[in-house]
Amino acid sequence: MAYLERELGTQFGGRNSPGAGAGVADPKAYASFASFGGKTSKYDGHSVIYFEGDAARRLYELSSGTVMLFKLLPDGRRQVVEVLRPGDIFGFSAADEYDCTAETLISSEIHELDLRLVDGSAELQRKLTKCLTNQMKVLHEHAVLLGRKSAVERVASFLMYLVPGRGGTECVGPADETNDGFDIELHMTRQEIADYLGLTIETVSRVVSDLKRRGIIRVDRADRIHLHKVCSLCQMTGFH
Amino acid sequence: MAYLERELGTQFGGRNSPGAGAGVADPKAYASFASFGGKTSKYDGHSVIYFEGDAARRLYELSSGTVMLFKLLPDGRRQVVEVLRPGDIFGFSAADEYDCTAETLISSEIHELDLRLVDGSAELQRKLTKCLTNQMKVLHEHAVLLGRKSAVERVASFLMYLVPGRGGTECVGPADETNDGFDIELHMTRQEIADYLGLTIETVSRVVSDLKRRGIIRVDRADRIHLHKVCSLCQMTGFH
DNA sequence: TTAGTCCTATGATCTATATCAAGAAATTCG
DNA sequence: CGAATTTCTTGATATAGATCATAGGACTAA
Numbered sequence A, B: 001m002a003y004l005e006r007e008l009g010t011q012f013g014g015r016n017s018p019g020a021g022a023g024v025a026d027p028k029a030y031a032s033f034a035s036f037g038g039k040t041s042k043y044d045g046h047s048v049i050y051f052e053g054d055a056a057r058r059l060y061e062l063s064s065g066t067v068m069l070f071k072l073l074p075d076g077r078r079q080v081v082e083v084l085r086p087g088d089i090f091g092f093s094a095a096d097e098y099d100c101t102a103e104t105l106i107s108s109e110i111h112e113l114d115l116r117l118v119d120g121s122a123e124l125q126r127k128l129t130k131c132l133t134n135q136m137k138v139l140h141e142h143a144v145l146l147g148r149k150s151a152v153e154r155v156a157s158f159l160m161y162l163v164p165g166r167g168g169t170e171c172v173g174p175a176d177e178t179n180d181g182f183d184i185e186l187h188m189t190r191q192e193i194a195d196y197l198g199l200t201i202e203t204v205s206r207v208v209s210d211l212k213r214r215g216i217i218r219v220d221r222a223d224r225i226h227l228h229k230v231c232s233l234c235q236m237t238g239f240h
Numbered sequence C: 001t002t003a004g005t006c007c008t009a010t011g012a013t014c015t016a017t018a019t020c021a022a023g024a025a026a027t028t029c030g
Numbered sequence D: 001c002g003a004a005t006t007t008c009t010t011g012a013t014a015t016a017g018a019t020c021a022t023a024g025g026a027c028t029a030a
Helices: A116-120 A122-148 A151-161 A190-197 A201-213 A230-234 B116-120 B122-148 B151-161 B190-197 B201-213 B230-234
Strands: A039-043 A048-050 A058-064 A067-072 A078-084 A101-104 A108-114 A182-185 A217-221 A224-227 B039-043 B048-050 B058-064 B067-072 B078-084 B101-104 B108-114 B182-185 B217-221 B224-227
Touching: A067 A190, A067 B122, A078 A122, A078 A190, A078 B122, A108 A116, A116 A122, A122 A151, A122 B067, A122 B078, A122 B122, A151 A190, A151 A201, A151 A230, A190 A201, A201 A217, B067 B190, B078 B122, B078 B190, B108 B116, B116 B122, B122 B151, B151 B190, B151 B201, B151 B230, B190 B201, B201 B217
Parallel strands: none
Antiparallel strands: A039 A108, A048 A101, A058 A108, A067 A078, A067 A101, A182 A224, A217 A224, B039 B108, B048 B101, B058 B108, B067 B078, B067 B101, B182 B224, B217 B224
């Protein structure tokens, strides 16, 4: 299933540089979603695309921006289950209702396609399998994070996800030993990060402050962070 | 995507009765895996089918028994990321290596298929999409459990998963008000349950003892539990 | 500019669950 | 069968992270 690796929306841990819009704007994409019809819409930040429980009628592909999928418990506890990047597909449903709420984190362009079109195209099926398989892998890693990692390891892993080609088990190490810094944009509030990492907002804030105090990161704006030394952050993810 | 609901390996929370071997032994199955070739093998309990990092060459369908997928951190922490039931497919890989280790929990029959066959068949593609979508939904619910539920809620949710057609958000309530009991077989040791629920073995043991003391369950054997009143257990899952 | 709102940070305290430490049941094996 | 091994249970204690409380910053609108 090596073909699954090519121009796939890489979400986290992938090799494409962020914002490259993998496979979307690219006309020679393996199976561009837009070529199957449907329409593209623009959403503001923090707009709900659909609610958990809504009738599942459409499939969506994120063209640009960031989207999160989350679930709520009746008492208000929230778990963000996926954070999606350009090229990712969402809106799959095993039943006839969406199992999560989908909401943009920042202003985003999203292409939508009627679900009935999916049955017809083998090409589209293949693209779906590819995307689902990749998301599955990300969910597996996230289960390890939620079930077995400490607060520091969770935050370190989260930050490392945003560094293309680094972190995870297959980290290649710094390209340039003398300059292993990197700038990342979180696109998420502390509350959203907390709900993604299974922590409280206070714990996320404290861990970030601690990393700052220890000289691992510099916080330029709440959601704009410079990693001074990617490798030392990577050592804190639990993967090493 | 309503078609996804039909005779699918339901893992947890589905409607089929357990052991019905949904879609496997059934010759008129939507797209039976065996009809695409490959072979069926018998595995003892606690046998490894493949290791995380092995080259991904085959796709597997569980015909009978139970299989778990897990990941290890270098220091030995383990997270069981999926528990599979008959009809479920595993061995998908987004890269060219398996991202989890697959191990039987009890003696099991497993059908294997060369990955190269997958590209060819649209029918098989559809079956895969269906199965992946369902597993994705289960992973989403599990992320909520791992990220946001208390120890009691986790164990209660785990036990409820093993009661077909009950638990979850869409619980139908007892068929017979006067007799809401049910017998379940865990097929897992306390350690495996702990690693699935993101807890320690001691915490799992204590919660089970507590449910026993409170008259919610009766423990016939360590892995054979009678639920006296399914509804009251369901009230403890966090879903209500 | 000033008030209003929302988000973030940080201190003090609490508590659920982990960890450490034995025993008690099961299960396996000679 | 009885010994050995593994799994499970239970108690005592420690601690990571939650909760509670408050203040500081940053952005928005008038």
